[in-house]
Amino acid sequence: MRIDRNIKEKGHDPYGEARKHTEGAYCPECQAVYQGGRWVWSDRPEASGSPLLCSACRRIRDDFPAGECYLSGKYLKKHRQEIENLIRKLIREARQRSPLKRMMDIRPDEEGLRVRLTDDHLARQIGDAVYRAYKGNLQLKYSGEEKFVRLYWHRDE
Ligand SMILES: [Zn+2]
Numbered sequence: 001m002r003i004d005r006n007i008k009e010k011g012h013d014p015y016g017e018a019r020k021h022t023e024g025a026y027c028p029e030c031q032a033v034y035q036g037g038r039w040v041w042s043d044r045p046e047a048s049g050s051p052l053l054c055s056a057c058r059r060i061r062d063d064f065p066a067g068e069c070y071l072s073g074k075y076l077k078k079h080r081q082e083i084e085n086l087i088r089k090l091i092r093e094a095r096q097r098s099p100l101k102r103m104m105d106i107r108p109d110e111e112g113l114r115v116r117l118t119d120d121h122l123a124r125q126i127g128d129a130v131y132r133a134y135k136g137n138l139q140l141k142y143s144g145e146e147k148f149v150r151l152y153w154h155r156d157e
């Protein structure tokens with residue numbers, strides 16, 4: 001029973017976000033350091049242990065986001081820059097707190113704006129913040145199979 005569960009958890013966590021790594025490992029891509037059981041920014045990454053690509057950098061390399069936000073509607077078209085600024089600010093602040101919370105890209109699509117992220121919670125934070133600031137309609141689709149969330153925000157008027 002216990003073994004089954006462990007296998008399942010690994011399967012649900014392909015990027016090892018919940019896995020423990022060797023203390024002091026550093027990411028050669030973004031220079032984050034694994035300390036106290038989590039990835040943190042460090043002033044001296046070169047002074048640490050063995051290189052290990054962090055899960056955010058692995059997701060970016062594989063082009064495999066943990067969260068996606070789709071924003072659409074006439075209101076978005078009118079207030080695009082303002083809304084995009086809010087999202088970018090939120091992402092900047094999240095990234096400062098945690099190396100694993102990063103934007104993969106933000107780009108226009110046919111409907112409006114698409115943001116892809118290395119962290120599912122960050123996607124939810126963005127949805128909450130946009131909804132708090134601009135109301136509209138927020139929908140969340142959470143995949144139970146994998147650690148993945150897709151979020152739709154829409155406002156016309
Ligand atoms: Zn990294």
